Amino acid sequence: MSPARYPQILDDPLRNRGTAFTAEQRRVLGLDGLLPPAIESLDEQVARSIEVFRRRPRPIDQYLYLRELQDTNLVLYYRLLVDHLEEVLPIVYTPTVGLACQRFHRIFRRPRGLTLPYTERHRLPELLGNRRQPSVDVIVVTDGERILGLGDQGSGGLGIPIGKLALYTAIGGLDPGRTLPIVLDVGTNNEERLADPGYLGWRHERIAGPEYEDFVERFVQAVETELPRAMIQWEDFASHNARPILDRYRDRICSFNDDIQGTAAVAVGALRGAIRVAGSRPRDQRIVVLGAGSAAIGVADEIRQALVDDGLGADEARRRFWVLDVDGLLTEERSDLSPEQRVYARPASEDLSAGATLADVVWAVRPTALLGLSTARDAFTEEVVRAMASHCERPIIFPLSNPTARSEADPADLERWTDGRALVATGSPYPAIQRHGGEVPVSQSNNVYVFPGVGLGVVAAQAARVTDRMLRAGSAALGALSPALRDPDAPLLPPISALRDVAAEVALGVAVAAVEDGVAPERSREDLRARIARARWSPVYPD
Numbered sequence: 001m002s003p004a005r006y007p008q009i010l011d012d013p014l015r016n017r018g019t020a021f022t023a024e025q026r027r028v029l030g031l032d033g034l035l036p037p038a039i040e041s042l043d044e045q046v047a048r049s050i051e052v053f054r055r056r057p058r059p060i061d062q063y064l065y066l067r068e069l070q071d072t073n074l075v076l077y078y079r080l081l082v083d084h085l086e087e088v089l090p091i092v093y094t095p096t097v098g099l100a101c102q103r104f105h106r107i108f109r110r111p112r113g114l115t116l117p118y119t120e121r122h123r124l125p126e127l128l129g130n131r132r133q134p135s136v137d138v139i140v141v142t143d144g145e146r147i148l149g150l151g152d153q154g155s156g157g158l159g160i161p162i163g164k165l166a167l168y169t170a171i172g173g174l175d176p177g178r179t180l181p182i183v184l185d186v187g188t189n190n191e192e193r194l195a196d197p198g199y200l201g202w203r204h205e206r207i208a209g210p211e212y213e214d215f216v217e218r219f220v221q222a223v224e225t226e227l228p229r230a231m232i233q234w235e236d237f238a239s240h241n242a243r244p245i246l247d248r249y250r251d252r253i254c255s256f257n258d259d260i261q262g263t264a265a266v267a268v269g270a271l272r273g274a275i276r277v278a279g280s281r282p283r284d285q286r287i288v289v290l291g292a293g294s295a296a297i298g299v300a301d302e303i304r305q306a307l308v309d310d311g312l313g314a315d316e317a318r319r320r321f322w323v324l325d326v327d328g329l330l331t332e333e334r335s336d337l338s339p340e341q342r343v344y345a346r347p348a349s350e351d352l353s354a355g356a357t358l359a360d361v362v363w364a365v366r367p368t369a370l371l372g373l374s375t376a377r378d379a380f381t382e383e384v385v386r387a388m389a390s391h392c393e394r395p396i397i398f399p400l401s402n403p404t405a406r407s408e409a410d411p412a413d414l415e416r417w418t419d420g421r422a423l424v425a426t427g428s429p430y431p432a433i434q435r436h437g438g439e440v441p442v443s444q445s446n447n448v449y450v451f452p453g454v455g456l457g458v459v460a461a462q463a464a465r466v467t468d469r470m471l472r473a474g475s476a477a478l479g480a481l482s483p484a485l486r487d488p489d490a491p492l493l494p495p496i497s498a499l500r501d502v503a504a505e506v507a508l509g510v511a512v513a514a515v516e517d518g519v520a521p522e523r524s525r526e527d528l529r530a531r532i533a534r535a536r537w538s539p540v541y542p543d
């Protein structure tokens with residue numbers, strides 16, 4: 001009798017083990033001769049793979065190597081991510097993932113996830129039905145219009161959902177066979193892409209208005225029919241769509257916007273640590289925010305709530321914010337503000353006009369905290385930072401824009417300009433700061449501290465919605481883990497290497513709040529904790 005042959009197992013990243021197939025498995029599956037004779041353990045595979053990764057010359061080459069691994073052997077890929085998270089995070093995620101989106105069509109090798117073009121709007125259930133994953137816990141979807149701080153990348157934006165979901169698994173422990181990255185290809189207004197013969201997306205200007213809304217509605221209906229239990233994370237939509245989509249669907253399906261809500265949850269967590277180190281209270285803060293897009297307003301809204309929770313009246317809390325966008329300070333005289341922005345408009349009676357620069361505002365306001373979500377590189381100039389440090393003992397300065405090339409400041413400059421007094425957190429990773437002959441790590445205030453735990457909490461609790469209280473509970477869980485609470489010289493956020501533990505705590509906060517809010521079945525805290533532990537997929541070859 002001829003032996004069974006299953007060579008196709010080598011092409012299935014969920015089941016492939018490559019050189020880790022044992023002699024017996026190779027014989028039974030008919031793999032002898034298809035693999036090099038050496039048999040490696042998973043640890044040996046990881047050691048060899050990280051060496052190959054390190055020898056790749058540029059970050060984009062390292063990104064491509066990891067994507068190849070992801071398409072070949074998921075256990076090995078995720079084990080490498082888990083074991084070397086700090087080293088590979090800047091490649092899988094910001095800043096390199098931004099470059100990968102810009103070059104998506106040049107580096108395209110194998111499909112991952114789904115591209116849903118506007119032209120196929122009548123067939124979305126069918127396209128969704130073509131996915132490889134029969135069951136899905138989490139969908140991350142973008143329309144590619146605001147990719148990090150890099151603007152419109154058209155269907156190349158799919159790189160972001162792919163990266164986010166890799167972290168859902170590596171950090172949150174979600175089963176990689178049950179996650180689905182999606183791009184809604186509604187065209188692009190990026191002239192460079194449209195003129196590029198190599199562009200692989202729909203070569204058309206962006207659909208907008210009712211047609212766009214109808215398309216998103218069709219997408220949501222297709223998900224409701226095909227995958228009614230999946231959570232949707234809205235990611236990297238431009239402001240004019242991000243907030244309306246969130247508001248339209250948050251009470252109808254299990255969904256949240258990572259840029260608005262996830263970013264706010266982590267920024268508030270980091271800010272609480274910084275305020276404590278500064279020896280201050282939330283209600284004592286005066287906050288200047290550069291940028292008035294969806295992320296900035298989402299962050300300001302959550303901080304405002306923290307000020308109210310600390311005893312300020314709603315109006316007083318609102319008056320503690322000065323928000324600037326590309327056209328200057330948000331003031332009542334401006335007619336171009338959305339309702340969410342108008343909350344922060346300064347009264348016309350004040351000295352500062354809409355034409356005030358960031359430096360003018362900082363001189364006049366004497367802020368305790370300066371946050372950047374503007375995509376404006378180096379906007380926190382020496383003048384601005386020195387002005388702030390001249391009146392504030394421990395200035396809180398968070399340049400949160402991504403990728404690195406869009407950051408409002410370099411932490412090493414902030415350290416110098418404030419004589420080491422600034423309390424800093426950045427959106428993208430930075431090398432440690434040199435201080436008194438030692439090294440001080442720079443905290444990365446990025447929604448990666450929150451969204452994997454949100455997904456894990458939602459899945460473990462079987463939550464049907466993502467409520468504000470769930471995100472606040474996740475934020476509080478993160479805030480409680482701030483190393484700065486125990487040692488004022490320590491970083492504001494736990495290290496990247498602790499992100500898996502952070503996700504478990506965030507998930508517990510989220511899950512408990514889901515039960516309390518009545519959007520998940522009744523369960524005790526201990527039961528939820530056990531379910532979170534059980535829900536986590538681990539990168540090991542099953543027996």
Ligand SMILES: NC(=O)C1=CN([C@@H]2O[C@H](COP(=O)(O)OP(=O)(O)OC[C@H]3O[C@@H](n4cnc5c(N)ncnc54)[C@H](O)[C@@H]3O)[C@@H](O)[C@H]2O)C=CC1
Pocket residue numbers: 146147148149150238239258259260263290291292293294295296324325326327372373374375376379400401402403406426427428445446447448
């Ligand atoms: N650290 C984190 O976890 C996160 C960081 N971000 C980053 O925040 C940035 C903004 O994201 P969104 O709010 O979604 O984008 P957005 O496009 O909605 O908003 C950008 C805002 O910045 C303003 N702006 C642009 N140039 C400016 C300038 N020169 N001076 C002052 N303001 C300027 C715009 O007027 C707009 O209000 C991006 O770089 C993004 O990567 C976003 C989400 C999470």
Ligand SMILES: CC(=O)C(=O)O
Pocket residue numbers: 094147148149236258259401402446447448
């Ligand atoms: C981190 C993130 O979600 C962003 O920069 O858009």
Ligand SMILES: [Mg+2]
Pocket residue numbers: 148235236258259
């Ligand atoms: Mg984002």
